Amino acid sequence: MALLKITSPHVHGTNSTSRVMAKVALACAPGIMALTLWFGFGSLCNIILCIGFCLSFEAIALKLRQRDVRFFLSDFSAVVTALLLGIALPPFAPWWLIAIGSFFSIVVAKQLYGGLGFNPFNPAMVGYVVLLISFPVEMTTWLPAMANSQGLGTIEGLAQVFAGHAFTSLDAYTGATPLDIVKQNSSAVLSDLYQQQSVFKNSHFAGTGWEWVNLAFLGGGIYLLWRKIFTWHAPISMLGTLAVLSALFYDGGSSSSPGSPLLHLFSGGTMLGAFFIVTDPVTSAVSNKGRVVYGIGIGALVFVIRAWGNYPDAIAFSVLLMNFAAPFIDYYTQPRTYGHVKKPGKPSQK
Amino acid sequence: MIELITHNTLYSALIALGGLAAVFGAVLGFAAIKFKVEGDPLVDQIDELLPQTQCGQCGYPGCRPYAQAIVDGDAINKCPPGGQTTINSLANLLDVDAPSLDEEHGEESEVKKVAYIREDECIGCTKCIQACPVDAILGAAKQMHTVIASECTGCDLCVEPCPVDCIDMLPLAQEIKDWSWELPQSLPLIATDRTHAADDAEEENAA
Amino acid sequence: MRQIWDIPGGIHPPENKTQSTGDAIANIPLPAEIVLPLNQHIGAPAIPCVAVGDKVLKGQVVAEAQGLVSAPIHASTSGTISAIEQRFIPHPSGMMSDCIVITPDGEDQWTTLHPVPDYKALDHAELVALIRQAGIAGMGGAGFPTAVKLNPRADRKVHTLILNGTECEPYITADDMLMRERADEVVAGTLLLAHILGTPETILIGIEDNKPEAIAAMQAAVDKHAQQSRGIAIDVVSFPTKYPSGGEKQLIQILTGKEVPSGQIPATIGIVVQNVGTAVATYRAVTFGEPLVSRITTVVGETLKQQRNIEVLIGTPVDHVLTLHGYQAEKKSRLIIGGPMMGFTVEHTNIPVVKTTNCILVPSNEEIPPTQPAQACIRCGMCAEACPANLLPQQLFWYSQAEDTEKLEQHNLFDCIECGACSYVCPSNIPLVQYYRASKGTIRQQELAKKQSDRARQRFEFRQERIAKAEAEKEAKRLARKKAAEEAKKKLAAQAGNEPEKNAATSSAAGSTTPVPKTPEQASTGATDTNQLPKLERALSSAKSREERAQQQLAEAKANGEDARIEPLSARLKQAELKVKEAEEKLKAYQQGENLPSSAVPEKLQQKLSLSPRQKAEKNIETLQKRIATAEEKLAEAEQANASTTDALRQGVEKLNQKLAEAQRELEATAEDGITAEKGAAAVDAPTMSAAEIAIAKAQAKAAAQASMSDDEKNQAQIASLQKRLDKARERLAKAEAENNDNIDAFRIGVEKLEAKLAEAQQPQTTP
Structure with missing residues (x-):
């Protein structure tokens, strides 16, 4: 009987990796809907292209590595990576940009390291950062938030994606993101800034559209927390750190202010990062205590880079930097095992 | 004086660098003494890793001489009883690449073997007793000899001297108390490329 | 109400306890x-x-x-x-x-x-x-x-x-x-x-x-x-x-x-x-x-018509129990002794219930489906959440895969109670517990091996020490003897100054008796020389076995039609063949070269080098006896001549006698040391050498005749193997004879024994 060499337990919970990934994908839905609602179908376009490219690259890489393609594709991890990358890219990103990003995400950051579970860096963020550094212009042309009807039409959008230019100049449509505006600002006090810039005019606290997108991702994150896909430790400590730091350095709105806590929490990719990227289990610290440290590190780095760095947003950089630190954090946050009194983290004297 | 130094960039640079050098030198020197690692001499550490079969297949009369030879620069892949595991740990200790076993010195055996004397054929010549490096054979002149199985290292050295060829190297039977689970063999599904790498290495060696 | 505490982790698998509680024990x-x-x-x-x-x-x-x-x-x-x-x-x-x-x-x-x-x-x-x-x-x-x-x-x-x-x-x-x-x-x-x-x-x-x-x-x-x-x-x-x-x-x-x-x-x-x-x-x-003599055991699972608890005698076959409960073998997915979380599967039903058997679980395929293949670990940490011992199962899994025992112990592998909670929650279906069990086994084996190798080292070192000590003692005794001899010589020279001629004769005799010192260097060079041959032989045999293996693999690959493997394998085979050739050449070259230097060495020196302590002692006694004889002769002569040296000579004789006694004691001592003593008898020359040869020839003829006559294959095989061994033994004997070394006797006994065996093996064939 072939089963002889199978050790206990003989029963198994109903959980499975593909189910986890499917839930994560499902939890992205409100955020994607909000993005589509406020920024047009550009993000949807990105996501579809990303999924296509990522799955193809994954399949090719698996084939080359002589693995069972269907078995590994069915864990849906490539789909989740594609979703995150697609959401992170500016809407209507040209197809070649997406192809390059997908290649780096799937082939370089993931499969070259041995596939799912072996990658030290978050694949989607690697792809994003490669693009951000290599193609800064394409990567920073965000459309201003508006209702779909006012944005690019279907044909123009597709032309932008596949031909590289729209029939009408895209410049007419691009606008700075709220974090950009605060970053570029050098003279105006924030309250004036809010009056001047269209992004803030109709918004409540963190920029038109952006606040809703972030709220939607927050909702998705809470769903995942409820389904126990991940623990609260990393996202909450990241958001907490970001909130505390931005509150500490918020001087009430002077021209050199890095922005209010609400702006930091609900603008840019904060919520997406907190619940969908920081929580990537593969690349984060493993113990709960370690995840708290990991989250705090990301929160602090996000604020530091946003406030004093060169880039308006910093989720990707912070996550990658803390990915580096994850093994180190693991080393010092080993939980105390039952029956051990010695301080955890220190290598035991055996 | 100070004026001269502060106004002369060359002097100030020299003094600054010299000062730094002195301070760091002192710190390093202090650390070297204070945190000195009291370790075994290298020979002992190597000897620890060798399997202590004392078989001499490496060409040295015992494990310790071979350990000494390794310290003196001999290759670390001459120990068939230890096999790849020993080579790897030696490579780890000495911080060098792990070569594969030099098969000129013999092959790695998968099962542990011990010597067994067919006692009715033994003529009591004591030759095996003298050959045994760990005194694991019991007997006296013109008396039947026997192997203390628990002490036998399986070194093979007693087989050759036996004039009547009554010593066999028999694999140790696996007993239920020695049994343990094996690592799951469904590994190809889990994407480590180690198995492939091992195959490649083997092929390279063969070529 | 007592206070109770909570444990970390833990899971809530379906309890499935009602099936078996309906009936009484x-x-x-x-x-x-x-x-x-x-x-x-x-x-x-x-x-x-x-x-x-x-x-x-x-x-x-x-x-x-x-x-x-x-x-x-x-x-x-x-x-x-x-x-x-x-x-x-x-x-x-x-x-x-x-x-x-x-x-x-x-x-x-x-x-x-x-x-x-x-x-x-x-x-x-x-x-x-x-x-x-x-x-x-x-x-x-x-x-x-x-x-x-x-x-x-x-x-x-x-x-x-x-x-x-x-x-x-x-x-x-x-x-x-x-x-x-x-x-x-x-x-x-x-x-x-x-x-x-x-x-x-x-x-x-x-x-x-x-x-x-x-x-x-x-x-x-x-x-x-x-x-x-x-x-x-x-x-x-x-x-x-x-x-x-x-x-x-x-x-x-x-x-x-x-x-x-x-x-x-x-x-x-x-x-x-x-x-x-x-x-x-x-x-x-x-x-x-x-x-x-009995215990209560739960007999449960959907393949049974009746599920309940029974009080069962220790030693009752599981077979018997299952049959009585309407077991439908065709529905079963596995037979588990113990519960589904920590029990183990067994292959047969012909095993007994023992003192620890608390459950016999025979689930159907629907109840406990076969294990799904494992996917990659995504380090989700659910296992760490479930672990009741606060371990980090995913890290343990990682290190277990890498066989990094040091890290495993650092992560407290041995505090794992193998409860299986981690495997239960693992979304990737990784058999975590099996990894831990395997690693624990490996670590225990390694520890055992370490202990054994330490012991072997100790024993080896002790042996070296003992040999060195024995050597040193011998050396000390030899020096003492030399010194005594010199002193005696001096005394003799002083006392028998008027007899320079005889004195010179004695002193030269004394000088010749001191054995040639056997320095350790000489011994070791001799040893390395003789080591060369087995080493080369080993290289050859290993190369040959590699070749064989390669051939086998190639044949397998061909049989299985694995085209991809054939090419590298045949390359490997070629390589192995080359190696064999090389090794053979080396061996041949060595064997040809070997005879020259060994024959160049004076036979006497070789003999001396190979002397055992006992033989040395015997030789010593022999020379002493000779010296006593000459000294007594001299004494008698002096007494006859009534020379003034009579007293001195008498003293000399007494001294020599003392020495003889000492030497004999030594000989006895070496003889007592049964383990290191060589067969003293081997030193005696062999008058029956030719007889042995005749016997061999006879046996050969007989064996050949018998072998060709017999038709029982099994016996033939045995005889063939005996023959082979006999041939080998004979070869050795011949070699020993050629070198005239002291193992002849031992070899001869071996040959005789083998011959006897051969004869014995052949007997049943001749009788029917």
Whole structure:
């Protein structure tokens, strides 16, 4: 009987990796809907292209590595990576940009390291950062938030994606993101800034559209927390750190202010990062205590880079930097095992 | 004086660098003494890793001489009883690449073997007793000899001297108390490329 | 209400406990045979004390405990011992082990029992001895001999006794049913255990809250006991159901909030935990004198028509049990001994129920589907959430895969209780527990190997030391002799100054007697020279075996049509062939070269080098005797001539005599040292050499004739192998003869023995 060499337990919970990934994908839905609602179908376009490219690259890489393609594709991890990358890219990103990003995400950051579970860096963020550094212009042309009807039409959008230019100049449509505006600002006090810039005019606290997108991702994150896909430790400590730091350095709105806590929490990719990227289990610290440290590190780095760095947003950089630190954090946050009194983290004297 | 130094960039640079050098030198020197690692001499550490079969297949009369030879620069892949595991740990200790076993010195055996004397054929010549490096054979002149199985290292050295060829190297039977689970063999599904790498290495060696 | 604590982690698998609690505990008819494995407990196996054919009665000891941690085995029914042999036993390895087999006579007749109605009359040691003799071992599943647990070290005061009625594993209800139906016995057993342990302050019975009937029954029994007011308070504590709260360490944490230090037993913190089944067995063993011959086992699974708990005799084949419960083999997915979380699968149903078998689970394929293939670990951390020991299972998995034993121990692999909670929650279906078990096994093996190699090193070093010491002693003696000889010479020179001629003769004689010093360098160079040959031979044989292997692999690849492998394999084969050739050439070159230098060495020197201490001593004696003879001659001469040197010469003779005696003593000493002494007789020359040759020729002829005559292949093979060995031995003999070395005798004896064997082997062929 072939089963002889199978050790206990003989029963198994109903959980499975593909189910986890499917839930994560499902939890992205409100955020994607909000993005589509406020920024047009550009993000949807990105996501579809990303999924296509990522799955193809994954399949090719698996084939080359002589693995069972269907078995590994069915864990849906490539789909989740594609979703995150697609959401992170500016809407209507040209197809070649997406192809390059997908290649780096799937082939370089993931499969070259041995596939799912072996990658030290978050694949989607690697792809994003490669693009951000290599193609800064394409990567920073965000459309201003508006209702779909006012944005690019279907044909123009597709032309932008596949031909590289729209029939009408895209410049007419691009606008700075709220974090950009605060970053570029050098003279105006924030309250004036809010009056001047269209992004803030109709918004409540963190920029038109952006606040809703972030709220939607927050909702998705809470769903995942409820389904126990991940623990609260990393996202909450990241958001907490970001909130505390931005509150500490918020001087009430002077021209050199890095922005209010609400702006930091609900603008840019904060919520997406907190619940969908920081929580990537593969690349984060493993113990709960370690995840708290990991989250705090990301929160602090996000604020530091946003406030004093060169880039308006910093989720990707912070996550990658803390990915580096994850093994180190693991080393010092080993939980105390039952029956051990010695301080955890220190290598035991055996 | 100070004026001269502060106004002369060359002097100030020299003094600054010299000062730094002195301070760091002192710190390093202090650390070297204070945190000195009291370790075994290298020979002992190597000897620890060798399997202590004392078989001499490496060409040295015992494990310790071979350990000494390794310290003196001999290759670390001459120990068939230890096999790849020993080579790897030696490579780890000495911080060098792990070569594969030099098969000129013999092959790695998968099962542990011990010597067994067919006692009715033994003529009591004591030759095996003298050959045994760990005194694991019991007997006296013109008396039947026997192997203390628990002490036998399986070194093979007693087989050759036996004039009547009554010593066999028999694999140790696996007993239920020695049994343990094996690592799951469904590994190809889990994407480590180690198995492939091992195959490649083997092929390279063969070529 | 007592305070209870929570354990970290834990899971809630489907309980599946109702199937088997519908019926009362039942008895089943006697099986056709009873199989009693000798090792049903942790510790040394028992030693049989009955022989095949013996009649035994129920409860009679059939195997005695061996050593401290062990337990005896009793016949579980009356009958005849039909075999003591290897049988399959319930063990995850699927291996066989020694068992005593009883064919029941159907009477089920008890042996004479010795009940102790009032255990308070006995002292602690007597009670522990009684329990040990009853063969009781932990019935919860681990099987640790109970007597050992009840005998904690004197310096450890036990303040808490915990009765484990948790039974957190799904499916198993043996303890549940026991507590429902025999609560009084459980309480009585608890009181007995408490008495043996010196009445601890706290006595707890821990039960999970998914067994309300058992809790109620136990509470009622405890209340009844309290009414009789014997002054001992027992607390029935229920706590939330969670797997694995029934683990000993986990239960201690739940009930007391304390943790057992890693690598220690609960007794170190003054706690003893016993299974409720064990308590009942102990009670019955003392009060009724009944040894452990039966236990309650849950028989459950959808492939059975009837699922219930049975009181089954130890040694009853699982086969028998399953048949009685309407087992439908075609539906089964696996046969599990124990629960689904920690039990193990077995291949056969022809294994017996043993003392630790608390459940026989035969689920259908729908109930427990086959294991899904493992996917990649995504480090989700759900395993760490589930781990009751606060380990990091995913890290352990990682290091286990990498076989990084150092890191594994650093991450406290050995604190893993193998509960399987991590594997249960793993979304990637990774068989984590198997990784840990395998790694634990590897680490234990490595530790054992390390211990053995340390021992080997010690023995090797000791041997070296001994040899060096012997060498040094010999050297010292030789020096002393030389010195004495020189002194004597001087004296002689001084005293016999007027006889320069003779003196010179003696001194030259004395000089020639000093043996050629055998320096260690010489010895070692000789050794390395002779080492060269076996080394080359080994290289050749290894190269050959590589070639063979390559050929085999190639053939396999070809047979299987693995085109991709054929090319590299044939390359490898070619490589191996080249190596063989090279090795052969080397060997040939060496063999050709070898004869030249060895013949160049003077034979005498070689002989001297190969002298054994004994031979040396003998030679010494010989020369001494010669010298005495000459000295006596001289003395006689001097006496005749009435020379003035008579006295001096007489003294010389006496001295020489003394020396001779000394040398003889030495010889005796070397002879006594049986291990290092060579066969002295070997030194004697061999007059029968040619006779041996004739014998060989005869044997050869005979063997050849016999071999060609016989038709029994098996015998022929044996003869052929003997022949081969004989040839080899002869070769050696011839070589020894050619070199005239001192092993001739030994070789000859070997050849003779082999010849005798050969003749023996050939005999049965000639007779028919």
